[in-house]
Amino acid sequence: MSASEPAIMEVIADHIMRVMYFDLFRYAVTAAAMFAVIFIFKGWADLRRIQQRRASKGDYAREITSSVRTVFFFGITTLATLFLREAGIIRFHFDSFSPAVLAVQAAAMIVVHDAYFYWMHRGLHTRALYQATHLHHHKSRTPTPFTAYSFSVWEAITEAAFVPLFLLVTSLLGIPYIGMAILIFIWFQIIRNVMGHAGVEIMPAGWVDNKWVGWINTTTHHDLHHSTFNYNFGLYFTWWDRWMGTEHPQYKERFRAVAQPLRRARDKVTGGGFA
Template sequence: MTGTLLTLGDHWMHSFTTEMVRYLFGAAGVALVYWLLRRWTAPRRIQQRAATLADRRRELWLSVQTIAIFGVVDLIAFALIAYGVVKIAHGFDPAVVAIQFVAMVIFHDAYFYWMHRGLHLRMMFRRAHAAHHLSRTPTSWAAYAFAPIESVFEALYVPIFLLGLSLFGAVYPLAIFIFLGHQIARNAIGHSGHELAWSGFTRSPLTGWLTTTTHHDLHHSEGRYNFGLYFSWWDRMMGTEHPRYHERFEAVAGRKAIEGDTVPA
């Protein structure tokens, strides 16, 4: 019994540490790169209002709590693997790793969209999702700024996906690792408050199916539209895309740094 508790404790600690490193890489990495490139990024700030230090502190603290909860939910995946329900693949098959990664992203996008719609229901919003929406002007630190209930829903995706995938075969840890890296990168950029995509991005058949930072920023500033995560197709299919999304995107994407302009540090 003590041994089991120690194993669970070890596993939680491992999850907490690795997820914390991933979050810091994403949130601090985006903040640092945008600051270093501020000549280029500053004119592309989406909102007039700038996030304050208090905003960032709150986002960081909520994210640390979320990461602690992620560690607990991760124990489900750990148990599924320990009891042999989910089998781990050995060796390296690039085609299967790629397929598993792509499937994980596509299903996560669908899971997130519908979970997010659920979190916006009147009975859920205040308890489960209002904490995330305290960030009216989000920064990359808001990537994991969730209330505890939302943290559980967010984290449940991994064990649910693993369980589904186990019906078809063994899981490649590398596919999960790439998925988590992609997730934090898109998440930190999506909350960064600066639009770096180019004019025409949202309307082009080549890129319009991807969400932009303006897409999620509008969700934070107005709340009623743009529930999607990686792709714009669920919002378009369900009629929840912001009616002025393209217009608002173009207003930011069209801005350029003017030679000799002073850029705030």
């Protein structure tokens, strides 16, 4: 072993710990925060609970254990992305940037990821792949905030592959990506993922009927995927499910049934009307 090799190994070990801690921190903070909100505001959560069935202690244990495993594979992928950057294959920077460019790049990454997730998700539901890849996630028939990263090894790898693949394509196209846009994306991804698995509807009544926001997924949208399996494959938006005819036919009715009780309870207290 040369004199430089121990130093290289030390640098690698340092990066691994930093990356693993960051990915674990994102998952733990967002999932625990959502769980705490549901626990503290139990009255609100009970009114907006999507399923009558409750997750068991075994469900929580499985989800947390497999999510920690997912964090490991996400961390390995992040580490690989950093080394590809050092090798000059992938390019992104943290230099000065325009807020407008930052916003466009973060939005582009989110929109492309939504398309990637939809088609990847549908692929995992095929007979050839489902049992080996996606079945583990669907063991959480009644999702909880901790379901967000409850993946099999193969699904974790497939999920994590998006960032290096996206950056590889943008690098080949000569688009200098902003590191801050990537950070915005990965925080947005975990927050929306946890919201989608919350088990209680987060969005206000009328959301699905509003033309300005109705295309943004709700918790009910993804919860229906867990309870029915063959509908609602999208992550952030309803676009692909609508275009491909895979949106649950009763999605809006289910959302209204969950969201309206909160309005009725509020109007009962305030004396307000209900439309």
